[in-house]
Structure formats: structure tokens, C-alpha cells
Amino acid sequence: MDLDIRIINAATRGTEDKLVQIGIRDGSYVRIADSVPGDPKVEIDAEGNLVTESFVNGHLHLDKVYTLEKVGQDALGSYHGVGMGGAMTAIEQASRIKESYDESWIIENVRRAADWVRQAMDLGADVVGGIPWIEFTEADMRSHVDQMFELARIYDKDVSMLVDDAGDSTLRTLEYLAVQSIKYGWQGRVTAQHARAMALYEEPVFRRLTALMKKGGVSLVSDPQTGPLHARVEDLVKEGLPVALGQDDIADAYYPFGRNNMLEVGFLACHLLWMTTFPQMERVYDIVDRFRRQSSGHSGFRAQGRQPRQSCGADSAECLESSVGSRSSIGRHQGRQGGETDQIEL
Numbered sequence: 543m544d545l546d547i548r549i550i551n552a553a554t555r556g557t558e559d560k561l562v563q564i565g566i567r568d569g570s571y572v573r574i575a576d577s578v579p580g581d582p583k584v585e586i587d588a589e590g591n592l593v594t595e596s597f598v599n600g601h602l603h604l605d606k607v608y609t610l611e612k613v614g615q616d617a618l619g620s621y622h623g624v625g626m627g628g629a630m631t632a633i634e635q636a637s638r639i640k641e642s643y644d645e646s647w648i649i650e651n652v653r654r655a656a657d658w659v660r661q662a663m664d665l666g667a668d669v670v671g672g673i674p675w676i677e678f679t680e681a682d683m684r685s686h687v688d689q690m691f692e693l694a695r696i697y698d699k700d701v702s703m704l705v706d707d708a709g710d711s712t713l714r715t716l717e718y719l720a721v722q723s724i725k726y727g728w729q730g731r732v733t734a735q736h737a738r739a740m741a742l743y744e745e746p747v748f749r750r751l752t753a754l755m756k757k758g759g760v761s762l763v764s765d766p767q768t769g770p771l772h773a774r775v776e777d778l779v780k781e782g783l784p785v786a787l788g789q790d791d792i793a794d795a796y797y798p799f800g801r802n803n804m805l806e807v808g809f810l811a812c813h814l815l816w817m818t819t820f821p822q823m824e825r826v827y828d829i830v831d832r833f834r835r836q837s838s839g840h841s842g843f844r845a846q847g848r849q850p851r852q853s854c855g856a857d858s859a860e861c862l863e864s865s866v867g868s869r870s871s872i873g874r875h876q877g878r879q880g881g882e883t884d885q886i887e888l
């Protein structure tokens with residue numbers, strides 16, 4: 543078998559105490575077995591460490607990374623304080639960053655945002671975005687979603703929108719996004735980001751929302767580490783809705799930490815979402831690892847051949863816990879490896 547890489551002595555989430563070999567070709571896992579024959583260009587000894595599929599970060603404000611010092615810290619307090627009711631104020635304070643740029647250029651072009659999105663689609667962008675919750679009126683929020691869905695229809699692209707990102711129980715842009723997904727037949731092609739306001743919804747409103755999300759095939763990315771309110775991740779997972787986690791921010795006006803380490807994000811989520819039993823930790827690992835197939839549609843990240851099973855018992859706690867603070871993207875397998883593990887990039 544032609545192989546680019548063979549990993550030997552690998553523990554996986556599905557092989558428990560048994561170590562296996564993993565064959566990789568053209569960026570995909572092609573075989574997971576006791577022995578994978580072939581002549582690989584590179585062989586990596588995992589030395590009993592846990593090897594999993596690559597992580598995908600579902601939500602990151604890449605344009606704001608390391609801008610905290612430029613913006614100052616006022617926005618941090620506004621965003622996180624008073625039940626996140628001042629999130630819009632935080633956004634206005636964060637706009638201080640514009641002092642570093644020619645603001646006249648920005649204002650003129652923000653007014654043409656819809657035109658720029660269309661131009662981005664012409665240039666080959668993969669996804670149509672949106673942030674409807676920052677509009678001032680219900681009519682404008684709906685118009686925002688409608689305009690972007692129309693572009694998605696014209697260009698036959700998926701939709702991803704940042705919704706309901708404040709402590710305001712009246713925000714309903716996720717609900718409207720789901721309604722439009724049903725209307726356009728965009729099931730499985732729409733992802734919502736944040737949706738923190740759902741934490742404040744009355745139970746009947748939340749149940750109506752989950753029903754619409756299911757019918758609309760809408761998935762959600764949550765970032766519970768970057769604000770005191772967050773989407774009801776475990777309730778959504780229990781409803782069978784696809785949920786992922788994202789890093790969200792790295793040292794910007796809304797969050798002073800962040801290393802774009804999805805194991806660290808998962809570790810924080812275990813605490814913030816109180817998902818602390820081993821089965822709950824398994825679910826957390828699933829949503830920083832496997833959920834991406836449903837949320838992002840990046841089938842290229844899938845392992846081919848034999849799939850690791852869902853359950854790995856106590857090892858999930860071990861791999862999440864031991865990885866935080868290390869350089870590892872490969873968790874430590876219980877009882878096999880005592881030291882810090884090195885990152886292996888595929």
C-alpha cells in the first residue's frame with residue numbers, strides 16, 4: 543500500500559488498550575489496523591499516545607487576534623458585565639481600534655457591506671456570512687438575513703451567521719435563521735454562531751427554537767469560555783442537534799486569553815457547561831472533534847477505513863485533562879505515557 547505517513551503504536555478512542563497502526567495517504571486516513579503494510583515516506587511512533595482525527599475550530603475572529611492592547615480594556619467589562627446586557631456597548635468601545643485606521647474609508651465601505659459580500663462571492667468565497675443581531679430593529683434583522691439568504695441561493699453556498707450575542711431575551715435572529723433555512727430548503731447548510739440569548743429564553747421559547755433548528759437543519763457553534771452567557775449546549779446535543787465549540791477570541795476586546803487550542807477549549811467547556819462525568823466528557827470530545835463533519839461539511843477531515851468507536855471510557859478525562867498546558871494535540875493514553883506529548887501535524 544502506498545502511504546505518505548504511517549503512525550505506529552497509536553492508541554485511538556476506539557481501540558482501548560490495544561495499540562494500532564494508522565496509514566495516511568493524500569491527507570486522509572486510509573487504514574487503521576493492528577498492522578498497516580506499506581512503505582511510507584514518514585513513520586511516526588506515537589509511543590502509546592492517543593491519536594485522534596484533526597480538530598476544526600468552528601468559530602474564530604481571526605481579524606481581532608492580539609488587538610486587546612490597542613483597544614484597551616473597557617470593552618471587556620462591558621461585554622461580560624450586567625448579564626451581557628451591554629454587549630452592544632462593548633462593540634462600540636472596541637471600535638476604538640478604528641483610530642488606528644482611516645475611518646472615513648471604513649464608514650463608506652461598511653455602508654456597502656452587502657455589495658462587498660456579493661463581490662466576495664464572485665471572488666469564490668465558500669460561505670455567506672451575516673451578523674443580524676446587531677441591527678436596531680426587527681425589520682432590519684430580518685432584512686439582513688433575507689439579503690444574505692438570497693445571495694446564498696444565487697451562488698449556491700452555505701450560510702453561517704453570528705446570532706443573538708447579548709444578554710437580551712428578546713433577540714430571535716437564530717429562530718428567524720431557522721425559519722429561512724426551512725423556506726429556502728437549506729437544511730444541513732446553515733450554521734449559527736454564539737446564540738447566547740437562548741440562555742435567557744423561557745422554556746417554551748427554547749423548545750420552539752430547537753424544533754425549528756431541527757426542521758431547518760441548523761447547526762450551532764458555541765464558545766462558552768468567552769462570556770458568562772452561552773448557548774444551552776448539552777440540551778441541544780440531547781435534542782440531536784449538531785453542536786461544535788470554537789475558540790472565538792484570542793487576546794482581543796472580548797476575551798484576554800486564547801491559544802487556539804481546541805483541547806483547551808474542550809477542557810474549559812467541561813467546567814463551564816458542567817459536563818464532568820466521563821460520558822459527558824466524551825460528548826465534549828465529540829464536539830471538538832467529530833462534529834465538524836456535520837457543522838462544516840469538510841469531509842476531507844474524515845478518517846477512512848475503520849472508524850474509532852465513540853466510547854473510550856476513562857481515557858477521555860485523561861486525554862482532555864492532560865493535554866491542557868501541554869503542546870499536545872495528541873492526548874496521553876492512560877497508563878502508557880508519563881510525560882508531555884509532542885504535537886504531530888498531519
Ligand SMILES: [Zn+2]
Pocket residue numbers: 601603735736765790791
Ligand atoms: Zn464570536
